[in-house]
Amino acid sequence: MSSLSVYHVSSPEIPNKVLTHFEDIASTLAEKGVRFDRWEAATKIQPGASQDEVIAAYKTQIDKLMIERGYVTVDVISLNSDHPQKAELRAKFLDEHRHGEDEVRFFVAGRGLFTLHIDDYVYAVLCEKNDLISVPAGTPHWFDMGEHPHFVAIRLFNNPEGWVAKFTGDDIASRFPRLED
Numbered sequence: 001m002s003s004l005s006v007y008h009v010s011s012p013e014i015p016n017k018v019l020t021h022f023e024d025i026a027s028t029l030a031e032k033g034v035r036f037d038r039w040e041a042a043t044k045i046q047p048g049a050s051q052d053e054v055i056a057a058y059k060t061q062i063d064k065l066m067i068e069r070g071y072v073t074v075d076v077i078s079l080n081s082d083h084p085q086k087a088e089l090r091a092k093f094l095d096e097h098r099h100g101e102d103e104v105r106f107f108v109a110g111r112g113l114f115t116l117h118i119d120d121y122v123y124a125v126l127c128e129k130n131d132l133i134s135v136p137a138g139t140p141h142w143f144d145m146g147e148h149p150h151f152v153a154i155r156l157f158n159n160p161e162g163w164v165a166k167f168t169g170d171d172i173a174s175r176f177p178r179l180e181d
């Protein structure tokens, strides 16, 4: 089940609140400019499926997002725990970073934990299949796929280069909960 845990930066051990209803998660995030939608991921995709396979299966939804919201590049992160570079890939997103553009992720299988750092609060969003999250440009955040990754996310970008990150150098991410699996 998708969830949102909200923490004060000073209390990583105890969330101020934990929300599990879609409307509550979406409205709490919307107040911070973060868009959280639920789109049906109707085609069954196995984590580890190739990028081409995922893009072909979700062409209609991808085209809709690209046209309506002006994204120009798409890629896919598709991982299961057999992946030989899973530890390196996990580490790549695990520290706090920012992007110069919105971070748009549509989960079509499995789950992952997105954590956003907005002012003095931390929003840990457990994203699952069907969740579409859009984090505004410049928002510090990190992502954990866990020790045993099992997910497929379609990533949309509004720059042609795709994924570019600026790490903040802050170790805040190490103090907050990781994805439990």
Ligand SMILES: CSCCC(=O)C(=O)O
Pocket: 077, 093, 103, 105, 112, 142, 143, 153, 155, 163, 165
């Ligand atoms: C869910 S996709 C992997 C995470 C990511 O792309 C990011 O944090 O920038």
Ligand SMILES: [Fe+2]
Pocket: 097, 098, 099, 103, 141, 142, 143, 165
């Ligand atoms: Fe990111």
Ligand code: NI
Pocket: 110, 150
């Ligand atoms: Ni699964």
